[in-house]
Amino acid sequence: MNNEATATAVDTPPARTRGRGRRPADEVRADVLRAVGDVLLAEGIADLTFERVARLSGVSKTTLYKWWPSKGALALDGYFHAVQDRLAFPDTGDVRADLLEQLHAFVRLMTTTPGGRILTELIGEAQTDKELATAYRSLYSSERRRLAAERLRSAQEAGQLRDDVDVQVVVDQLWGAVYHRLLVPDEPVTGAFVEALVGNLLGGISSD
Amino acid sequence: MNNEATATAVDTPPARTRGRGRRPADEVRADVLRAVGDVLLAEGIADLTFERVARLSGVSKTTLYKWWPSKGALALDGYFHAVQDRLAFPDTGDVRADLLEQLHAFVRLMTTTPGGRILTELIGEAQTDKELATAYRSLYSSERRRLAAERLRSAQEAGQLRDDVDVQVVVDQLWGAVYHRLLVPDEPVTGAFVEALVGNLLGGISSD
Numbered sequence A, B: 001m002n003n004e005a006t007a008t009a010v011d012t013p014p015a016r017t018r019g020r021g022r023r024p025a026d027e028v029r030a031d032v033l034r035a036v037g038d039v040l041l042a043e044g045i046a047d048l049t050f051e052r053v054a055r056l057s058g059v060s061k062t063t064l065y066k067w068w069p070s071k072g073a074l075a076l077d078g079y080f081h082a083v084q085d086r087l088a089f090p091d092t093g094d095v096r097a098d099l100l101e102q103l104h105a106f107v108r109l110m111t112t113t114p115g116g117r118i119l120t121e122l123i124g125e126a127q128t129d130k131e132l133a134t135a136y137r138s139l140y141s142s143e144r145r146r147l148a149a150e151r152l153r154s155a156q157e158a159g160q161l162r163d164d165v166d167v168q169v170v171v172d173q174l175w176g177a178v179y180h181r182l183l184v185p186d187e188p189v190t191g192a193f194v195e196a197l198v199g200n201l202l203g204g205i206s207s208d
Helices: A003-011 A025-043 A050-057 A061-067 A071-083 A095-112 A115-126 A130-157 A167-183 A191-203 B003-011 B025-043 B050-057 B061-067 B071-083 B095-112 B115-126 B130-157 B167-183 B191-203
Strands: none
Touching (some): A025 A061, A025 A071, A025 A115, A050 A061, A050 A071, A071 A115, A071 A130, A095 A115, A095 A130, A095 A167, A095 A191, A115 A130, A115 A167, A115 B115, A167 B167, A167 B191, A191 B191, B025 B050, B025 B061, B025 B071, B025 B115, B050 B061, B050 B071, B071 B130, B095 B115, B095 B167, B095 B191, B115 B130, B115 B167, B130 B167, B167 B191
């Protein structure tokens, strides 16, 4: 990154940065999201401020506020992009193995990085903050749901899951069950829990 | 209730109420919890104050604070007792029918009374309030879990559920899945959702 351009972008309103040296908005946004993701996964949400993101990304606070109206929105967008690769859904054709792999990665992220704390605090705050609730769904959960549902539907097409199963309900019985233990920690979130979730749901718990 | 005794209990410290007319503590606690439950289910948690509960139950605020150190603890204890009968676990010997009946009652309570809002706000606040998190678990969720697990174990003993199933995981895949939709409302909490939860888990979603 060009240091001079960075300094200018931080210190002046966006109008002043128009001109020859201006980078495409998409590139600038990606830089910001990268900076946000780095702070979140290294330190958590308490240390995330617009000031700090402006400094790290070389983008003015005015521009940041224009794109992300609240710290919650900025955090959710940055977090989504930071964990996208780690939470990718493999498709090897074996739905049990693929679900286990993705769920184990998800649980590791939730329990060994600030990820779990970030999401549970945002979900918590969203219960009494309507704007944050909307941001949570539009910038994070609905897209995670869509990606999970996509993998489950491909398993239905491959004849591995029953056709009459509503895949959105499966999302609640796998990832939703993990969130439940993260939010109300009566029982631990472990690898054995992941195995039991997948085992129970694929094979059923009835003894018939 | 004796009005004169009530006025005395509200207006004087507990030491002054000792003597002939004093009721057993258990009875007084039950009155308080009933008053709390009435307020919560009729109006929600915003209208619950120690002042109001003291007035309604005829118990001094000093005594209330001695028994319940925070509004969250008071609300959770009152709510637990208020919904206990409605959330009872039937045991007719048919685990599918019994789970459906209890889960439908639970979903009705969550969606047609202030119950859902009360619990999601308390869970939300508990994410950043350690004392409330402890109160939530000790006064509400751990006991609800115990009751659900008891019914599931009786189904294992009756040979209806597989012996190797960890019933605590089932709790997360049924009630936990409902809480997930209440807390992150990407998808609706309906009767059809309840049927799908039980159907998926008892029969399994695999097409093998």
